[in-house]
Amino acid sequence: MVQYSVHLDRAFAALSDPTRRGILSRLGRGDASISDLASSFDMTLTGMKKHVQVLEEAGLVTTEKVGRVRTCRLGPERLAPEVAWMRSYAEMVEARFNWLERFLERTKGETS
Amino acid sequence: MVQYSVHLDRAFAALSDPTRRGILSRLGRGDASISDLASSFDMTLTGMKKHVQVLEEAGLVTTEKVGRVRTCRLGPERLAPEVAWMRSYAEMVEARFNWLERFLERTKGETS
Numbered sequence: 001m002v003q004y005s006v007h008l009d010r011a012f013a014a015l016s017d018p019t020r021r022g023i024l025s026r027l028g029r030g031d032a033s034i035s036d037l038a039s040s041f042d043m044t045l046t047g048m049k050k051h052v053q054v055l056e057e058a059g060l061v062t063t064e065k066v067g068r069v070r071t072c073r074l075g076p077e078r079l080a081p082e083v084a085w086m087r088s089y090a091e092m093v094e095a096r097f098n099w100l101e102r103f104l105e106r107t108k109g110e111t112s
Numbered sequence: 113m114v115q116y117s118v119h120l121d122r123a124f125a126a127l128s129d130p131t132r133r134g135i136l137s138r139l140g141r142g143d144a145s146i147s148d149l150a151s152s153f154d155m156t157l158t159g160m161k162k163h164v165q166v167l168e169e170a171g172l173v174t175t176e177k178v179g180r181v182r183t184c185r186l187g188p189e190r191l192a193p194e195v196a197w198m199r200s201y202a203e204m205v206e207a208r209f210n211w212l213e214r215f216l217e218r219t220k221g222e223t224s
Contacts, residue, residue: 005130012128018117021197028204074205079198085133086195092140093186 007059011082014058019043020051024060024074031073034063119171123194126170131155132163136172136186143185146175 014020019041026032026040038048052072055061062075126132131153138144138152150160164184167173174187 008133009128009130012124016121016124016128018121021117021120024201025204028201028208030208074208079201083195083198083202086191086198089136089140089191090195092137096140096142096186 007081008085010058011060011079014054014060015082017051017054020055023051023055023072027061027072027074031071034070034072037072119193120197122170123172123191126166126172127194129163129166132167135163135167135184139173139184139186143183146182146184149184 022041023037026037032040034045034048034052037043037052038045041048043051052061052063056063056075060075060079061072063070063072065071134153135149138149144152146157146160146164149155149164150157153160155163164173164175168175168187172187172191173184175182175184177183
């Protein structure tokens with residue numbers, strides 16, 4: 001459970017930045033080197049490496065270095081636990097609002 | 113688009129903390145005061161106020177002060193844009209992996 005929580009923490013934190021979401025979209029269209037990504041996002045190599053590292057730690061991206069080139073691709077983690085968390089949250093919210101509606105419906109006669 | 117991006121940034125950042133996810137689950141079962149929440153999560157009032165403020169800025173929680181008590185409830189934002197972003201990401205990832213599979217299938221004869 002703690003492991004699961006740390007996993008969610010990292011993934012949501014990784015997704016909280018527009019450049020990192022952009023990198024994921026870019027990698028969805030094909031693998032890319034760090035320098036490809038840096039130039040696509042008009043960013044320094046150092047800045048891009050930091051973003052890629054955050055994505056890598058969250059399991060969203062994997063990288064492989066061959067010679068001097070580090071290639072990035074989408075990682076093994078495909079946001080399944082995050083989607084599951086959001087789905088259960090949405091169900092809970094819906095249940096809560098349904099309960100409120102039923103409560104208001106039930107008590108309508110009492111106030112009018 | 114920029115507005116949408118800032119919105120996603122805030123919501124994902126708000127969700128990147130286990131206490132804040134816990135607060136949302138707690139509020140899904142019913143409204144609660146800041147001090148109820150602080151005691152449920154074994155936290156100081158000041159610490160809890162900070163978490164609630166992050167959730168409020170992301171639109172996930174609303175608060176109302178009546179007298180000395182500030183009551184928290186689930187906010188107007190029900191994670192719809194985040195779910196939409198994740199859904200389109202999942203579709204993109206699936207398309208990418210399907211393409212890879214088809215590519216591998218197509219080129220199998222060429223290498224064997």
